[in-house]
Amino acid sequence: MTTLLTTHDISRIVAARGLPEVLRRLVAAIEADFRRWPEFDKSARVASHSANGVIELMPIADAAQYSFKYVNGHPGNTALGLSTVMAFGVLADVATGRPEMLSELTLTTAMRTAATSVMAAKLLARPGARTMALIGNGAQSEFQALAFHHLLGIRELRLFDTDPAATAKLLRHLRGVPGLQVQGCASIADAVRGADIVTTVTADKCNATIITPDMVEPGMHINGVGGDCPGKTELHPGVLLAASVFVEYEPQSRIEGDLQQMPADFAVTELWRVLTGLAAGRTWAGEVTVFDSVGFALEDFSALRLMRDMAHELGLGTPLALIPALADPKDLFAALVPAGTQLRAA
Numbered sequence: 001m002t003t004l005l006t007t008h009d010i011s012r013i014v015a016a017r018g019l020p021e022v023l024r025r026l027v028a029a030i031e032a033d034f035r036r037w038p039e040f041d042k043s044a045r046v047a048s049h050s051a052n053g054v055i056e057l058m059p060i061a062d063a064a065q066y067s068f069k070y071v072n073g074h075p076g077n078t079a080l081g082l083s084t085v086m087a088f089g090v091l092a093d094v095a096t097g098r099p100e101m102l103s104e105l106t107l108t109t110a111m112r113t114a115a116t117s118v119m120a121a122k123l124l125a126r127p128g129a130r131t132m133a134l135i136g137n138g139a140q141s142e143f144q145a146l147a148f149h150h151l152l153g154i155r156e157l158r159l160f161d162t163d164p165a166a167t168a169k170l171l172r173h174l175r176g177v178p179g180l181q182v183q184g185c186a187s188i189a190d191a192v193r194g195a196d197i198v199t200t201v202t203a204d205k206c207n208a209t210i211i212t213p214d215m216v217e218p219g220m221h222i223n224g225v226g227g228d229c230p231g232k233t234e235l236h237p238g239v240l241l242a243a244s245v246f247v248e249y250e251p252q253s254r255i256e257g258d259l260q261q262m263p264a265d266f267a268v269t270e271l272w273r274v275l276t277g278l279a280a281g282r283t284w285a286g287e288v289t290v291f292d293s294v295g296f297a298l299e300d301f302s303a304l305r306l307m308r309d310m311a312h313e314l315g316l317g318t319p320l321a322l323i324p325a326l327a328d329p330k331d332l333f334a335a336l337v338p339a340g341t342q343l344r345a346a
């Protein structure tokens with residue numbers, strides 16, 4: 001049987017282990033898989049674009065396991081009462097092709113995206129970073145805020161969103177988190193001024209300029225999460241020009257990241273090379289660093305395997321008759337028409 005993990009299973013895992021521990025294990029799992037980067041069969045995701053958004057398939061495999069994620073990005077969805085980003089995915093056995101697990105990935109994507117942001121910031125932000133601006137206060141924002149607080153030591157968050165209700169929601173969720181000071185700001189520039197780290201996680205189907213060169217201060221680390229699709233960016237090209245830019249998987253980031261605005265020979269560094277010591281991360285205190293995040297299939301592969309293991313530890317998950325169980329694998333017909341029953345005439 002294939003195991004089904006629902007949104008309820010994921011929230012039970014978080015209730016049992018605590019969000020900081022789940023995020024910590026996600027960072028460790030993603031880091032471990034990025035360190036063995038050459039072992040993976042990688043490709044840029046397959047995107048189906050339409051007027052309102054995109055639907056994407058994200059496959060990846062190593063010698064033992066294969067995974068894919070289905071994910072959409074529809075910035076106008078919230079006005080219709082739907083999430084901007086919704087996802088599910090499959091983990092399968094490479095040797096036989098058997099789908100081992102079918103899982104929700106909407107909650108899991110928010111956690112793995114925040115974990116990947118932390119993984120990058122550990123390599124790229126100035127040590128001792130304490131203040132973060134968080135621009136875009138929608139569905140992903142709590143996950144980013146709490147991951148940076150618990151795992152990187154951010155103590156002060158400065159928030160801005162064009163929708164004051166989104167900022168009010170984020171303030172409500174973060175109120176009372178010990179050791180975390182949070183304040184809403186009047187503008188992006190106001191939020192960004194003096195921040196060690198700037199996280200942009202907005203959703204708009206356009207070349208937005210959330211961060212402009214005049215806002216960037218020496219030593220800042222910019223975690224650009226929302227620019228992740230052709231024609232959908234957040235950083236002014238001048239911000240990238242003045243920074244050292246780091247990406248997940250370069251062939252995909254050139255198409256989808258803020259990087260899409262730059263010439264094809266604009267230099268970037270893949271994160272796995274920094275993790276494995278093949279390339280430098282931040283080299284001096286005044287350097288401006290950008291993680292041009294778009295979301296790569298390997299992060300979902302790592303997250304699916306971790307959620308499978310945590311569900312197993314807690315006895316969660318439901319057997320799902322996704323593939324027919326056959327006494328004789330050559331007798332598929334028996335699963336459709338059990339022995340002793342007759343096909344009805346039309």
Ligand SMILES: NC(=O)c1ccc[n+]([C@@H]2O[C@H](COP(=O)([O-])OP(=O)(O)OC[C@H]3O[C@@H](n4cnc5c(N)ncnc54)[C@H](O)[C@@H]3O)[C@@H](O)[C@H]2O)c1
Binds near residue numbers: 113135136202203228
């Ligand atoms: N890089 C990744 O791995 C990854 C993963 C998940 C989501 N994303 C992207 O992150 C973004 C946010 O996703 P979400 O699920 O939080 O979406 P959401 O729709 O729930 O929230 C987006 C927020 O951005 C705000 N916003 C839009 N334009 C703005 C602007 N100019 N200034 C300030 N705020 C603005 C909106 O008001 C909204 O509150 C999306 O673009 C999504 O595609 C990236």
